[in-house]
Amino acid sequence: MPAHDLQSFVAELERRGWLKRISAPVDPRLEICEITDRVTKSGGPALLFENVAGSRFPLLINAFGTRERMCLALGAASFEEIAERVRHVLRPEVPTTLVQKLKKLPELAQLASLAPRIVKGGVSQEVVHTGDADLFSLPVMKCWPLDGHPELCGGSPAQAASAGVSSVNAGSATSAASPAPSADVGRYITLGAVFTKNPDTGERNIGMYRVQLFEPKLAAMHWHPHHDGARHFRRYQQRGRRMPVAIALGGPAVLPYAATCPLPPGVDECLLAGFLQGRGIDLVPCVSQPEIEAPASAEIVIEGYIDPGEDLVLEGPFGDHTGFYSLPDFFPRLHVTALTHRREPIYPSTIVGRPPQEDYWFGKATERIFLPVLQAIVPDLIDYNLPMFGCFHNCVFVRIKKEYPYQARRVMNAIWGAGQMAFSKIIVLVDEHVDVQNEQEVLFQLCSNVDPRRDILFSDGPLDILDHAAP
Structure with a gap:
């Protein structure tokens, strides 16, 4: 089960050897960022700065900076484990017998207990x-x-x-x-x-x-x-x-x-x-x-x-x-x-900056956990990947089972109509035999098999307001 408060989470990080305490004096203006940026990009531990200039409060950063620490925060062994729970909620089995209905009661009671x-x-x-x-x-x-x-x-x-x-x-x-x-x-x-x-x-x-x-x-x-x-x-x-x-x-x-x-x-x-x-x-x-x-x-x-x-x-x-x-x-x-x-x-606290930073793992968790939700909206979709270099909204790799002409274009437009996926700048669709989690494989297929005149679709729509290249 996830930690009920930050103090418990910090204690568990330390117990697992995933946290480093720093007692040396540090400045919250630029210095902590400079230290943490190096640690985060090298896959290092969570950092607890205990002697921050100008404040009596310690500062925790990079607490979510790896897949393992993100999973720990969510109380799961993997993002896919949570995705399966989401899939179960989206596609519940309808009980048909009295015994099955009785077995459903604990699940319903648990759902009712989730409200704040x-x-x-x-x-x-x-x-x-x-x-x-x-x-x-x-x-x-x-x-x-x-x-x-x-x-x-x-x-x-x-x-x-x-x-x-x-x-x-x-x-x-x-x-x-x-x-x-x-x-x-x-x-x-x-x-x-x-x-x-x-x-x-x-x-x-x-x-x-x-x-x-x-x-x-x-x-x-x-x-x-x-x-x-x-x-x-x-x-x-x-x-x-x-x-x-x-x-x-x-x-x-x-x-x-x-x-x-x-x-x-x-x-x-x-x-x-x-x-x-x-x-x-x-x-x-x-x-x-x-x-x-x-x-x-x-x-x-x-x-x-x-x-x-x-x-x-x-x-x-x-x-x-x-x-x-x-x-x-x-x-x-x-x-x-x-x-x-x-x-x-x-x-x-956290650094907002060029990936990898902690927020990359927030985005990766959302990619995996919300896969069943996106599949419910776009049933053609088998898998997708938000690569790190795309900064969440700049690039999406999508894998589909192609069954008819122009299906890829229909899927692209469906994705652009799905909530915040509307801000996706570039969507790359590939056939089902391509592993979208293997970025080199996707780029190989892209460079080898795309006819730019035929296969590129331009569509006008909104982009993220933080996109410096947006018109």
């Missing part, structure tokens, strides 16, 4: 800061040299503001935020599970969005138009109401993965976390924003609100997973109203 449970309190609220809440008390990292420096990306914040309002979230106006102290420019929360709710339906969403720090109680929330958090923001904007937000750091080991999953709008990621964990996630109402709940076992919870009537704030640039900086743009201001945590919390 609201509890009165938890370790996440052992220490509460409201008036003295300070984001800079956390060991929040700056990963890359130009992070948070718009003046180094072709212009000053004022010049960027004069260029107009971004289409990401249209507010009443735009402006640059009050600058962080020079030493703290470009610090980002990168592994926070952001909890929001639809004000019309009360439906919960958990997303993993980067958050840039500006002041002790002010940050920028970076989300894209298609993200559920952004949809909720637009609902609050229409209502003219403040939007409560909670950012959970730590908690159940399955939570970071659940927050990244491409679930349909309206589906609570807490249900997926409960499914992976085998029992419901305990949530506790926030201290200063009681409309919204956060994990009772979280290490740290940042509570706050976004006022849709306020000016947007210039956020970025940010070194991204493509190996390029995503450019500055305007996003909502997050005002912090409380900071709660365990008595001795661990701050979890």
Whole structure:
């Protein structure tokens, strides 16, 4: 079973020899990233930095940086084991006899127990800061040299503001935020599970969005138009109401993965976390924003609100997973109203950068676990692979059993219509005898058997907003 909180997960990593404690003093601005980037790319262990400059909290990073550690977090021997559980849910056997129906009762009871449970309190609220809440008390990292420096990306914040309002979230106006102290420019929360709710339906969403720090109680929330958090923001904007937000750091080991999953709008990621964990996630109402709940076992919870009537704030640039900086743009201001945590919390973080990084294993887990879901949408599909060099959305290898002319084109268009697979830039389809997990074999078939005039299809559609090559 997956660890119920981050402390238990860290203990298990250490027991298995998969974690290295570092007691030497380190700086969260660039230095931790430089160390971790080398360790991650060499397949090294999780790192627990115990002496981080400017904070009394230790920092955990690279906790999910290998297949084995990702599987441990999900409580499974392999991603395929979870995929089989998903397949069983999607294609249940219908009981026909009384005995078979009775045997189904425990399964139904277990499914009913996977919903999140609201509890009165938890370790996440052992220490509460409201008036003295300070984001800079956390060991929040700056990963890359130009992070948070718009003046180094072709212009000053004022010049960027004069260029107009971004289409990401249209507010009443735009402006640059009050600058962080020079030493703290470009610090980002990168592994926070952001909890929001639809004000019309009360439906919960958990997303993993980067958050840039500006002041002790002010940050920028970076989300894209298609993200559920952004949809909720637009609902609050229409209502003219403040939007409560909670950012959970730590908690159940399955939570970071659940927050990244491409679930349909309206589906609570807490249900997926409960499914992976085998029992419901305990949530506790926030201290200063009681409309919204956060994990009772979280290490740290940042509570706050976004006022849709306020000016947007210039956020970025940010070194991204493509190996390029995503450019500055305007996003909502997050005002912090409380900071709660365990008595001795661990701050979890990750690097966003050119793969391999930890997020590669989040993506690989999704590829394997969601194979049955994609097959339910596109029955022709036998297997698929999101190769590392494609950074999740740039390239997809797809294996099908070809039975009729133009079937490959139909499958490609079906994939482009399947949720976040719509952002796939390049889709390569091969016959059933080609192993799409063997990238060299796919490239051999591509170079040997493709007639470019006949076999390449161009289709206009959306691309990921972080794709620097997109028009």
